[in-house]
Amino acid sequence: MLDTSQTGAEVRLSGVEKTFGTNTVLSRLDLTIRSGEFLSIVGKSGCGKSTLLRLLTGLDQPTRGEVTVDGHAPADQRGEVRLMFQEPRLLPWASVIDNVAVGLPEGGTLANRRAQAEAALAEVQLPGKAQDWPASLSGGQRQRVALARALVSRPRLLALDEPLGALDALTRLVMQDLILQVKRDDGFTAILVTHDVAEAVALSDRVIVLDAGRVAKEVVIDLPHPRSKGHPRLAALEAEILDAIFAKGRD
Amino acid sequence: MTAVDPNFRVDTPPAGRPRMPRWRVRLSTWLPFLLPALILLGWEAGSHLGLISTQILPRPSAVLTKAWGLLLSGELLTHLGVSALRALTGLAIGGSLGFALGLANGLSERSAILTDTTVQMIRNIPILALIPLAIIWFGVGEVSRLFLVAISVFFPIYINTYHGVRNVDPQLIEMGRAYGMSRRTLFRRVSFPGALPSIFVGLRYALGLMWFVLVVAETLAAKAGLGYMAMQAREFMMLDVVVLSILLYALLGKLADMITRALEVRALAWNPAYARH
Numbered sequence: 399m400l401d402t403s404q405t406g407a408e409v410r411l412s413g414v415e416k417t418f419g420t421n422t423v424l425s426r427l428d429l430t431i432r433s434g435e436f437l438s439i440v441g442k443s444g445c446g447k448s449t450l451l452r453l454l455t456g457l458d459q460p461t462r463g464e465v466t467v468d469g470h471a472p473a474d475q476r477g478e479v480r481l482m483f484q485e486p487r488l489l490p491w492a493s494v495i496d497n498v499a500v501g502l503p504e505g506g507t508l509a510n511r512r513a514q515a516e517a518a519l520a521e522v523q524l525p526g527k528a529q530d531w532p533a534s535l536s537g538g539q540r541q542r543v544a545l546a547r548a549l550v551s552r553p554r555l556l557a558l559d560e561p562l563g564a565l566d567a568l569t570r571l572v573m574q575d576l577i578l579q580v581k582r583d584d585g586f587t588a589i590l591v592t593h594d595v596a597e598a599v600a601l602s603d604r605v606i607v608l609d610a611g612r613v614a615k616e617v618v619i620d621l622p623h624p625r626s627k628g629h630p631r632l633a634a635l636e637a638e639i640l641d642a643i644f645a646k647g648r649d
Numbered sequence: 650m651t652a653v654d655p656n657f658r659v660d661t662p663p664a665g666r667p668r669m670p671r672w673r674v675r676l677s678t679w680l681p682f683l684l685p686a687l688i689l690l691g692w693e694a695g696s697h698l699g700l701i702s703t704q705i706l707p708r709p710s711a712v713l714t715k716a717w718g719l720l721l722s723g724e725l726l727t728h729l730g731v732s733a734l735r736a737l738t739g740l741a742i743g744g745s746l747g748f749a750l751g752l753a754n755g756l757s758e759r760s761a762i763l764t765d766t767t768v769q770m771i772r773n774i775p776i777l778a779l780i781p782l783a784i785i786w787f788g789v790g791e792v793s794r795l796f797l798v799a800i801s802v803f804f805p806i807y808i809n810t811y812h813g814v815r816n817v818d819p820q821l822i823e824m825g826r827a828y829g830m831s832r833r834t835l836f837r838r839v840s841f842p843g844a845l846p847s848i849f850v851g852l853r854y855a856l857g858l859m860w861f862v863l864v865v866a867e868t869l870a871a872k873a874g875l876g877y878m879a880m881q882a883r884e885f886m887m888l889d890v891v892v893l894s895i896l897l898y899a900l901l902g903k904l905a906d907m908i909t910r911a912l913e914v915r916a917l918a919w920n921p922a923y924a925r926h
Contacts, residue, residue, distance in 0.1 A: 457827055477829060487824040491842040491919040500828055500838070531919045547828075 406434035406587030407468045407478065407554035409454060414463035416449050416611075423449045424611040426463070436581060436588045438598035441608035441643060447591040450608070451557045454589060455481040467555055477503045480553040484560040486540035488532040494543050495519065495528040501547040518550035519543075521580055538569035542576070549580060556581075558590040562597065574601060578623060595643070599636045600625055607642045615642035707889040712896065715889040724878075729897070731873040735791075736863050736901075739798025744855060746799070747806035748848070755814025756840065765811070772804045776862060780869065794866040801862040802855035809851025813844030846920060849913050856905045860898055 409431040416424040423446045431437050439447050452458040453465050456473035465472055472479050480501065488497045498515040519528060522542040532540055541561060548556060558577070562570045578601060581588050592598050598605045599619055607615040617639055621631060689709045695701040696708040703711070719725035750768070754761035776797060787793040817840050825835045867876020875894045882890030917923040 455827060457823070481827050483820070483824065485820060487820050489821065489838065489842070491845075491917075492838070500825075500830075503829065504831065504834065533919065533921050 405554070405585055406432075408433045409555060409587065409589070410464075410466045411453075412464050414453065414460045414465060416446070416453065416458070417461045422611055424453075424460075427611065427613065429606070429613065431587060431589065434585055434587055435604065436590070436602040438590045438592060438602040438605045439608055440592060440595055440598050440605060440639060441614075443593075445608040446611045447608055448559055451481065451559050451589065451591050454555070455479050455557050457481070477551040478553055479555045479557070480548040480551065481557045481559065482544055482548045482561045484563050486532070486537075486544040488540055488543055488547075490532055493529050493531065494524070494535070497532065497543055498546045498550050501550040503551060514550055515546070518546040521549060521583070522546045522576060538565055538573065541565060541573060545573075545576070545580070549584065552584065553586055555587045555589070558588065558592075560592055561590075563593065570597070577601065582623075595636050595639050599632050599639065600627070605635075605639055607639060609643070609645075614645070615639065617642075704888075707892055712889045712893050715887075716893050719890075719893075728873055728875050728878045732863060732867065732875045733901070735794055735867075735874065736798060736859050739795050739863070740802050740855065740859055742795065743799030743801065743803040744806050744852070747803040747851075747855075748810050751807045751810025751848075751851075752814060754811045755844065756836070761811070768804075768807060772808075776801045776858075777865060780865070784869075789869065794863070794869075794871065797862050797866045798859055801858045805854040805858060806848070806851040809847045809854070810844060813847025813851075814840055816847070817843035846917055846923070849909065849917070853906060853909050856909065857902065860902050860905075864898065 409429075411427050411429040414424055414427040414429075415422070427450070439450060441447055449458065453460050454467070454472055456471065456479065467479055488494075489500065492500070495512065495515050498518050499511050501518070502511050502514060516528065519525070522545050524539060524542045524546065527535065527539065527543075532543065535543065541564075544561070561577075562573050565573060574597060577588075588602075590598065590601060595605075602619055605617045605619060606613050607617075615638075617635055619632075619635060621629065625632060692701065692706070693709045696703060696706070707715075716725065750764065754765055779797065779800065783793040783796050787796055821839050821843065822835065825839045830838065863874075864876050867874040868880050871877040875897055879891050879894035882888075882894070913923055
């Protein structure tokens, strides 16, 4: 099932602008995300983080400029680009395994779809729950199913829109490790939008701070995984990023 | 309260169902019928003691004897069959039209703008006010009765289907789109199952109205059916038959409700609110 020759997608944004009426959410944004990179986007509420993700996943179109995933418009890449939401957004009337299969492109034999969904469930370490209803799972387990649904089509780009925001602190740590692990196994490019700077620093290769629709700061996290939580370098980077986020508010 | 079954054993319940020991399941099946049974017993006893005049209300045993007689003569089954057929045909016609329009308006804003206001206006007309019109249009016959039943079940099914489709979680719709579902798949996997609980509410409401309108329609110059049987009996002061037909309506209504519930439990097993009943 796992195709190791597959690599992450390269994402390019050139001169991207997004306006809603008179409100400019993103202004002339240029950004390149390398194949296989783990990029985090942080910033205050309303800085345009989620809008950026919607553009990357083809749910929305830029007002000006161009977004490409491996040279194509993101909307053409269905199945190659997957989005994980803050809420699990599982179909309550479908069993866990059927929810995972939602992530597979239409077509294919039933047995094949099942096997792929089961492999994805195994990957997120949720055995024995395939036939359960989502209502019987805990919040963390539901988000695991949502992750399996995002992974089952073997995407080359995974966009994560604060997927751990609603989880308790301990579950969040476990899920962070899980995301790192599947990222290492599958080799996709990951873009994480988060409020949690510590999370961004712990997971990603690069963190960008978005402010009023522009990149206000870019920080490369050049520490190998696994990163120990108390590492002084991480703490310093975290402080640097937090400073950048609140810089505007101080003057 | 109840002696514990000697074979008492807790079965492993199917996923999503609350655990309930066997004897409690059995009890909860029969307990709802305790009150109707007590009422019948009280009524019978009251008649024997002379508290209830049989001129006003015949004894349950007399009604039962009469029912047995009518059953043997085949008369009862004929009337029951005619009524049930009428009810189901009306339900099929009005229900499918209401369902179709509800879906159309739930899925298409344009269709809703075009038709919903009109439907809401017609809905506010008391159905029984349409009887004279139905008689003039279709005559005193089967078509009139079907028309009345069909139109009465149309509205609850229409409204609940429409609102059910409308109120499907928009986050799930967005998820479906983001995951590349086609319009068809989106309907089949997201909109329709999401609307189903509401559609069932509409169906149960429609069933109640269906019997109600059917009685009125059948007392209007029908030649068969439960309503006709009751009207005939009234002419000859056969009180037992009158009471029998009323009881049969209650039974039929309960039966229809039980069938819908069974369907609900099957179709909505995912919903913790339905898994229990």
